Amino acid sequence: MTKPKVLISDKMDPNAARIFTERGCEVDVKTGMTPEELKACIGEYDGLAIRSSTTVTPEIIAAATKLKVIGRAGIGVDNVDIPAASAHGVVVMNTPFGNSITTAEHAIAMIMALARQIPEANARTQAGEWPKSAFMGVEVTGKTLGLIGAGNIGSIVAARAQGLRMKVIAYDPFLTPDHAVEIGVEKVDLETLLARADFITLHTPLTDETRNILSAENLAKTKKGVRIVNCARGGLIDEAALAQLLASGHVAGAALDVFATEPAKESPLFGQPNFICTPHLGASTTEAQVNVALQVAEQMSDYLVDGGVSNALNMPSLSAEEAPKLRPYMALAEKLGSLVGQLAHGNLTKISIEREGAAAGLNGKPITGAVLAGFMRRYSESVNMVNAPYLAKERGLEVSDVRHEREGIYQTLLRVTVATEQGDRSVAGTLFGTDSPRLVEIFGVGIEAALEGHMLYIVNEDAPGFIGRIGTLLGEHDINIGTFHLGRREAGGEATLLLSVDAPIPAEVIKQACALEGVKLAIPLAF
Numbered sequence: 001m002t003k004p005k006v007l008i009s010d011k012m013d014p015n016a017a018r019i020f021t022e023r024g025c026e027v028d029v030k031t032g033m034t035p036e037e038l039k040a041c042i043g044e045y046d047g048l049a050i051r052s053s054t055t056v057t058p059e060i061i062a063a064a065t066k067l068k069v070i071g072r073a074g075i076g077v078d079n080v081d082i083p084a085a086s087a088h089g090v091v092v093m094n095t096p097f098g099n100s101i102t103t104a105e106h107a108i109a110m111i112m113a114l115a116r117q118i119p120e121a122n123a124r125t126q127a128g129e130w131p132k133s134a135f136m137g138v139e140v141t142g143k144t145l146g147l148i149g150a151g152n153i154g155s156i157v158a159a160r161a162q163g164l165r166m167k168v169i170a171y172d173p174f175l176t177p178d179h180a181v182e183i184g185v186e187k188v189d190l191e192t193l194l195a196r197a198d199f200i201t202l203h204t205p206l207t208d209e210t211r212n213i214l215s216a217e218n219l220a221k222t223k224k225g226v227r228i229v230n231c232a233r234g235g236l237i238d239e240a241a242l243a244q245l246l247a248s249g250h251v252a253g254a255a256l257d258v259f260a261t262e263p264a265k266e267s268p269l270f271g272q273p274n275f276i277c278t279p280h281l282g283a284s285t286t287e288a289q290v291n292v293a294l295q296v297a298e299q300m301s302d303y304l305v306d307g308g309v310s311n312a313l314n315m316p317s318l319s320a321e322e323a324p325k326l327r328p329y330m331a332l333a334e335k336l337g338s339l340v341g342q343l344a345h346g347n348l349t350k351i352s353i354e355r356e357g358a359a360a361g362l363n364g365k366p367i368t369g370a371v372l373a374g375f376m377r378r379y380s381e382s383v384n385m386v387n388a389p390y391l392a393k394e395r396g397l398e399v400s401d402v403r404h405e406r407e408g409i410y411q412t413l414l415r416v417t418v419a420t421e422q423g424d425r426s427v428a429g430t431l432f433g434t435d436s437p438r439l440v441e442i443f444g445v446g447i448e449a450a451l452e453g454h455m456l457y458i459v460n461e462d463a464p465g466f467i468g469r470i471g472t473l474l475g476e477h478d479i480n481i482g483t484f485h486l487g488r489r490e491a492g493g494e495a496t497l498l499l500s501v502d503a504p505i506p507a508e509v510i511k512q513a514c515a516l517e518g519v520k521l522a523i524p525l526a527f
């Protein structure tokens with residue numbers, strides 16, 4: 001088996017390359033590439049591991065014909081076009097906790113540096129000035145810290161700030177009152193935070209809602225003498241307005257680790273009084289970089305080697321422990337989805353997945369993803385579990401997942417039903433022996449078969465002589481029958497025949513099969 005190939009395109013702790021190699025991947029490390037260089041080589045790789053320097057645009061993704069996973073050794077994924085990745089079936093993962101302590105500590109360091117103007121005092125002292133009377137700081141004890149965003153990093157900042165005896169208030173629409181109590185912060189609205197905070201720190205992702213959250217208008221509502229820290233993302237603050245307020249003295253200090261445009265080579269903020277900045281160093285500690293490198297390499301290898309999915313932003317999680325148990329179900333689910341997609345006609349707008357017996361106790365999302373991957377193949381060749389739910393949504397397909405704890409005849413069963421203009425059509429399957437996927441029912445007819453390779457589905461009048469006729473037709477065209485399965489609801493009604501053949505059946509032969517006496521329907525299938 002060929003090894004999955006991974007490209008590390010940003011500076012990353014060497015532990016990442018070590019883990020990839022140990023887990024059976026081939027690794028190339030190529031940092032500092034231009035977008036054109038990346039585009040030229042990305043087609044070779046199954047995995048791409050990045051930090052913040054590589055921007056993964058739709059053009060890069062379009063060129064990444066083998067790519068299965070993008071791993072961000074860090075938290076923010078605003079440098080990855082997730083909709084484009086999803087549409088191409090590429091999983092995007094991050095490492096949501098590996099650098100949070102480090103980034104929170106950077107924010108605290110910024111608060112302390114601003115309170116005592118340490119960078120400027122340091123520079124002027126080393127320049128031989130000894131400017132003792134030029135610097136009068138403020139204590140942080142007893143001051144109010146306003147957090148905008150109280151997720152992982154915001155919560156750690158809150159805990160550290162409480163240790164410094166600050167009062168912490170937070171604006172975060174998704175912070176529950178219970179969690180606010182748990183982390184010891186007062187939940188407030190943005191207006192209140194702006195009016196009350198002596199220090200403001202930002203800890204949100206950059207989204208349409210948070211972009212420019214500290215706009216000129218909102219900055220003007222802050223308390224005079226406020227100090228502002230941004231170790232989250234550039235674009236959260238109006239930098240020009242902040243520069244003006246620093247110059248006027250309304251804002252007593254600002255510290256930015258991140259800028260709207262990076263690398264920030266020039267800015268209206270540079271040179272303003274009590275302005276401090278660092279070049280996106282929030283996550284730059286030895287500890288954090290080892291954490292995120294190990295984690296991203298483990299996660300990406302889990303996916304490329306074993307199919308485990310964790311911390312994916314565009315796919316349900318599937319732990320490496322869970323993956324082996326779910327894999328046969330996902331194989332069955334994909335086959336049933338594919339079968340119903342090949343058999344049902346017309347405009348299909350509803351699909352339902354029922355899990356019965358043992359299957360009811362499993363993680364349903366990967367099973368649903370696999371059914372959709374099989375089903376959506378009727379519309380597009382390049383469908384997988386990542387892009388199938390997006391394509392289904394795009395087509396307005398209503399998807400439901402229903403669990404039945406009861407066991408029927410089978411100890412475990414998956415049933416996939418589509419709503420067609422002629423009514424509901426459903427197929428069902430189970431796992432046999434060593435987890436081998438088997439069809440057990442097709443459109444209400446009990447029929448037991450493995451869904452593999454090339455097959456032919458026939459509905460015919462249940463009358464003597466038909467098996468001979470179809471056998472003769474296939475034999476005349478040198479088509480060898482592998483397996484043969486029959487089923488019917490009642491004698492003398494309609495019979496269903498499902499057979500496997502060793503090679504694809506030409507369209508002309510299908511036409512002749514349809515013309516055989518008693519045949520109502522003949523559809524070639526492929527799995």
Ligand SMILES: NC(=O)C1=CN([C@@H]2O[C@H](COP(=O)(O)OP(=O)(O)OC[C@H]3O[C@@H](n4cnc5c(N)ncnc54)[C@H](O)[C@@H]3O)[C@@H](O)[C@H]2O)C=CC1
Nearest residue numbers: 075076149150151152153172174204205209231232282283
């Ligand atoms: N400077 C650096 O090197 C680093 C920067 N970061 C940045 O820090 C950000 C925060 O990271 P985490 O705390 O781990 O993320 P998180 O997802 O745990 O927390 C983000 C919080 O922002 C809140 N939020 C979302 N929309 C909001 C809005 N409109 N107003 C107020 N709050 C809102 C969410 O409810 C959530 O609680 C990341 O998105 C990343 O951009 C992360 C690591 C390093």
Ligand SMILES: O=C(O)CCC(=O)C(=O)O
Nearest residue numbers: 051052073074075076283
């Ligand atoms: O990788 C880095 O240095 C930046 C980290 C970061 O911004 C993040 O994790 O969101």
